[in-house]
Amino acid sequence: xxxxxxxxxxxxxxxxxxxxxxxxxxxxxxxxxxxxxxxxxxxxxxxxxxxxxxxxxxxxxxxxxxxxxxxxxxxxxxxxxxxxxxxxxxxxxxxxxxxxxxxxxxxxxxxxxxxxxxxxxxxxxxxxxxxxxxxxxxxxxxxxxxxxxxxxxxxxxxxxxxxxxxxxxxxxxxxxxxxxxxxxxxxxxxxxxxxxxxxxxxxxxxxxxxxxxxxxxxxxxxxxxxxxxxxxxxxxxxxxxxxxxxxxxxxxxxxxxxxxxxxxxxxxxxxxxxxxxxxxxxxxxxxxxxxxxxxxxxxxxxxxxxxxxxxxxxxxxxxxxxxxxxxxxxxxxxxxxxxxxxxxxxxxxxxxxxxxxxxxxxxxxxxxxxxxxxxxxxxxxxxxxxxxxxxxxxxxxxxxxxxxxxxxxxxxxxxxxxxxxxxxxxxxxxxxxxxxxxxxxxxxxxxxxxxxxxxxxxxxxxxxxxxxxxxxxxxxxxxxxxxxxxxxxxxxxxxxxxxxxxxx
Numbered sequence: 001x002x003x004x005x006x007x008x009x010x011x012x013x014x015x016x017x018x019x020x021x022x023x024x025x026x027x028x029x030x031x032x033x034x035x036x037x038x039x040x041x042x043x044x045x046x047x048x049x050x051x052x053x054x055x056x057x058x059x060x061x062x063x064x065x066x067x068x069x070x071x072x073x074x075x076x077x078x079x080x081x082x083x084x085x086x087x088x089x090x091x092x093x094x095x096x097x098x099x100x101x102x103x104x105x106x107x108x109x110x111x112x113x114x115x116x117x118x119x120x121x122x123x124x125x126x127x128x129x130x131x132x133x134x135x136x137x138x139x140x141x142x143x144x145x146x147x148x149x150x151x152x153x154x155x156x157x158x159x160x161x162x163x164x165x166x167x168x169x170x171x172x173x174x175x176x177x178x179x180x181x182x183x184x185x186x187x188x189x190x191x192x193x194x195x196x197x198x199x200x201x202x203x204x205x206x207x208x209x210x211x212x213x214x215x216x217x218x219x220x221x222x223x224x225x226x227x228x229x230x231x232x233x234x235x236x237x238x239x240x241x242x243x244x245x246x247x248x249x250x251x252x253x254x255x256x257x258x259x260x261x262x263x264x265x266x267x268x269x270x271x272x273x274x275x276x277x278x279x280x281x282x283x284x285x286x287x288x289x290x291x292x293x294x295x296x297x298x299x300x301x302x303x304x305x306x307x308x309x310x311x312x313x314x315x316x317x318x319x320x321x322x323x324x325x326x327x328x329x330x331x332x333x334x335x336x337x338x339x340x341x342x343x344x345x346x347x348x349x350x351x352x353x354x355x356x357x358x359x360x361x362x363x364x365x366x367x368x369x370x371x372x373x374x375x376x377x378x379x380x381x382x383x384x385x386x387x388x389x390x391x392x393x394x395x396x397x398x399x400x401x402x403x404x405x406x407x408x409x410x411x412x413x414x415x416x417x418x419x420x421x422x423x424x425x426x427x428x429x430x431x432x433x434x435x436x437x438x439x440x441x442x443x444x445x446x447x448x449x450x451x452x453x454x455x456x457x458x459x460x461x462x463x464x465x466x467x468x469x470x471x472x473x474x475x476x477x478x479x480x481x482x483x484x485x486x487x488x489x490x491x492x493x494x495x496x497x498x499x500x501x502x503x504x
Contacts, residue, residue, distance in 0.1 A: 001093075004399065005092075005093070005096065005101070006059070007092065008092060008101075008105065009089045009092060009294075012088040012089055012092055012108050012112070013085045013088060013089050015088065015112060015282035016081075016084045016085040016087075016088040016089075016112060016121075017081065017084075017085050018120045019112065019118075020081045020122060021081055023122050023362070023365075024074075024077045024080070024081065024122050024123075025077065025122055025123050025124075025365045025368070025369060026369040026373060027368055027369045027373040027376070027403075028073060028124075028372075028398070028399035028402050028403070029123060029274075029357055029364075029365060029368040029369075029372070029399065030123070030357035030358055030398075030399070031394075031397075031398045032050075032072065032124065032125055032126075032137070033076065033123065033124035033356070033398075033402075034048050034049075034073075034127075034398040034399055034401065034402035035048055035050045035051060035398065036049075036050055036055070036058070036059065036062060036076045036124050036126070037062075037072035037073045037075075037076050037124065037312065037402065038072065038402070038432050039055075039059045039062070040059060040062040040063050040066050040072040040075055040076065041066070041072050043059065043210050043211075044210075044211075044431065045215060045216070045219045045220075046209050046215075047432070047433065047434055048434065051452055052216075052219040052220040053167040053168060053216075053220040053282045054167065054207060054211070054216075054220075055126050055165065055166055055167075056164050056165075056167075056203040056204075056206075056207045057161065057164035057165045057203055058079065058126045058129065058166065059164045059410070060203065061079045061082070062075045062076045062079050062199065063075070065078040065079060065082075065437075066085065073124065073402075075124075076124035077123070077124050078423070079098070079121065079124075079129075079430050080120060080121050080124060080125065080128050081121065083121070083128045083129045083132060083283070084111075084112075084117075084121035084128060086132055087108075087111055087117075087128070087131060087132040088108045088111055088112050089108070089490075090132055090135070090136060091104065091107040091108045091111050091131070091135060091310070092104040092105060092107065092108040092396050092413060093134055093152070094107070094136070094139045094311075095107040095108070095311060095314055097107060097139070097316075098139065098142060099311075099315055099318065100318065101315075102317075102318045102328060103311070103314045103315050103317075103318050104207070104314075105332070106184070106251075106313075106314035106317050106318065106332055107310050107314040109335070109336050110247075110248060110251055110310060110313065110314065110335065110336075110339070111310065111333060112130065112249060112336075112502060113335070113336045113339035113340050114246070114247045114249065115246040115247065115249070115339065115342055115343040115360045116243065116246050116247045116299040116300075116306075116341075116360050117131070117247065118339075118343050118362075119343070119358070119360045119361075119362075119365075120300065122365060123365065125300060126165065126166055126305050127300035127350050128297075129165050129166070130165075130166065130169060130300075130304060130307065131303055131306065131307040131310065133158065133161060133162035133169070133171060134162065134169070134172075134283075134303070134304050134307045134308075135307045135308075135310075135311070136158050136162075136278075137155075137158045137159060137162055137173055137176065137177065137330075138156050138176055138307075138308070138498065140154050140158055140180060140285050141176050141177065141179055141180030141227065142279060143278060144180040144183050144184060145179055145180055145183050145275070146275060146276065146279065147181075148405070150184060150185055150437075151180075151184075151188070152184050152185075152186045152187075152188030152189060152190075152191040152192035153188075153191055153192065153195050154178050155177070155181065155184070155192045156192035156193060156194065156195030156196035157199060159177055159192075159194050159195075159196055160195065160196045160198070160199025160200050161199060163196075163199075163200060163241045164199065164200065164204075166204045167220075169304060171286060171290065172286045172287040172290065172304035172305070173304065174286070175282040175283075175285070175286055176279075176282045176283045178280070178282075179279065179282050184205055186271050189232075222408050233292070235295075236291065236296050237292065237293060239291075239296045239297070239298065240288075240291050240292065240296055240302065242299070243296070243298065243299030243301075243302045243306065244302070244306070244309070246342075246360050247299055247302075247306050247309075247310075248309065248310075248313055249335060249338050249339045249342055250334065250339075251313050251317065251335045252313070252333050254313055254316045254320060254331075255309070255312055255313045256318045257316070257320065258316035258319055258320055259316075263468060265342075276393045280308055280312065283305070283308045284305045284308045284309070285305075286304070287303075287304035287305035288305045288307075291305075297358075298358045298360075299360065300358070317331060317332065326332060328351075333445075340497070341363050342364045343360070343361065344363075345361070345363070346363040347361055347363055347364075348363060348364075348367065349363075350477065351367065351371070351476045351477035351478070352477065354458070354459070355367060355368060355372075355395070355396075356389075357395060357396075367476060370460075370475055370476040371474070371475070371476040371478040372396060372399060372400075374474045374475045374476065374478065375401070375456045375474060375478060375480055376404060378472065378474060378480060379404060379454055379456070379480070380403075380404065381406070383407075383438045383452060383454060385404070385406035386406075386449060387449055387450060387451050387452060388407055388450065388451075388452045388453075388454055389402055389407075389408050389410065389446065389447065389450045389452070389453050389454070389485075390407050390408065390409040390410065390453075390454045390455075390456065391409075391410050391411075391415075391453055391454070391455050391460075391491075392409065392410070392411055392455065392456055392457055393410060393411055393412065393413060393415055393416035393417070393457060394411050394413050394416070394417065394422070394425075394427070395409035395416075395457075396456075396457070397409065397427060397429075398429075400456060401429035401430075401432070401434070402432070405430075405431055405432060406430070406431070407430065408428060408429075408430045408447065409428065409429050409430065410426065410427065410428040410444070410452075411425075411426065411427040411428070412426055412444070412493055413425040413426070413427070413438075414439075414442060414493065414494060414495060415463065415494075415495065415496070415497075415498060416495075416496075417495070418458070418495040420482070423495075424438045424439050424440045424442070425437075425438065425439075426438070426439040426444075442492065442493055442494055443490055443491060443492050443493075444490070444491040444493070445488060445489070445490055445491070446485050446486065446487050446488060446489040446490070446491065446500075447487065448487045450487055451484065451485060451486065451487075452482060452483070452484060452485065453482070453483040453485055454481070454483075455480070455482075455483070455498075456479040456480050456481075456482060458477075458478055458479045460479075460498070461479065461481040462496075463496045463497055463498045464481070464483070464498050464499065464501045465497060465498065466499050467483065467499050467500045468483075468484070469481050469482065469483045469484045470483075473475075483500065486502070486504060488503045488504065489501065489503055490503060
């Protein structure tokens with residue numbers, strides 16, 4: 001590397017750190033965060049801390065930061081910050097090595113400013129690591145396949161680390177891995193397999209000692225049954241399009257424009273570039289097909305192929321502006337400014353809209369910090385955990401249970417969701433121990449010693465029928481509903497309906 005590359009790498013790394021560390025979320029905002037955070041101090045598949053197959057190396061990084069900060073939530077957030085720093089530098093260096101400095105710089109800038117990448121860098125999600133590991137793996141395969149380098153050690157090492165951070169990514173990376181493996185010599189193939197096994201066993205043995213070999217495979221297979229998501233094809237395509245646009249913003253147009261330029265000469269281009277087409281096809285296709293036909297919830301599930309598009313879009317910008325470097329800098333500036341505007345624009349300054357986890361808007365992170373944080377502080381300061389039952393729905397059940405550790409926190413999914421798959425689902429947690437089961441009676445008996453029910457979701461009061469309640473207004477136009485009860489009273493509920501029958 002030249003000194004200019006070292007300087008740019010340092011500048012990008014510092015920018016990544018400064019743009020994340022002061023903006024990270026303050027209060028848990030979704031399901032995954034508490035599961036990862038609890039996993040830092042108590043790793044358990046049975047408690048879904050984390051969910052199978054376990055994110056072992058990701059949690060291990062959280063454990064490392066936990067040594068210094070003694071806060072599991074902050075420890076996992078620091079993993080996201082560290083991953084963003086690493087990604088910004090690595091994407092620059094890989095883009096430069098594969099193409100040139102402009103492609104590398106563009107990749108890093110989009111990674112630093114795109115809404116989905118920015119969001120995952122501020123919240124406790126494992127998804128921010130995927131563009132890094134996937135791109136590094138693809139880069140090594142490129143060296144083997146296109147440049148005929150024998151890099152069996154690095155292929156095994158990178159795949160072992162990628163497998164350990166998020167094991168299910170093997171579904172998407174195996175084809176591109178296979179391409180590289182085929183072009184290795186027999187000696188390098190053996191080296192690659194040995195290194196992969198050593199890296200994998202380094203995290204798998206400690207994991208199995210905690211979980212148990214039988215439990216690991218049974219619970220992982222059970223969890224994989226949920227891989228398919230019951231949504232229509234049009235809904236999945238809409239989510240895919242949203243993930244793409246939120247990740248790349250205006251730069252999406254550049255790829256379409258460059259493809260249009262090439263279209264008139266596509267037959268000749270295919271003949272001359274068949275190897276690189278195969279490379280990107282094997283990188284892009286598995287993740288894209290999975291999202292189209294099986295499951296896509298949000299852009300996190302799309303990261304394996306969005307990483308490939310990140311390089312393709314960056315290359316397109318360079319080719320379009322190859323003869324006009326001033327135009328390049330104007331366009332990359334516009335892309336960055338638009339991405340930042342899109343991410344930081346406050347879509348709900350009056351706190352009117354319902355909270356949506358993983359919305360990829362900075363204002364929703366701050367909204368949750370204010371609203372959920374104030375509710376948690378209010379409950380902890382005003383109500384005895386031994387006499388108070390907290391009833392919520394599935395969206396923020398995990399975060400409430402994380403902070404209200406000494407309270408019994410129950411999620412009645414059928415209260416807010418009329419989906420047949422969620423109608424009877426009831427979850428409860430106390431002291432970070434969770435239970436989940438089907439409550440087909442849609443009733444609940446008030447436990448012993450409980451004299452108050454707190455319903456912390458803003459809209460809960462509107463669902464209460466024929467029973468007195470009290471509303472507390474809190475910051476951010478948020479509300480908490482208080483209901484006075486006696487042990488043994490019976491709760492009866494259904495979709496948007498909640499009442500209590502006295503037993504005495």
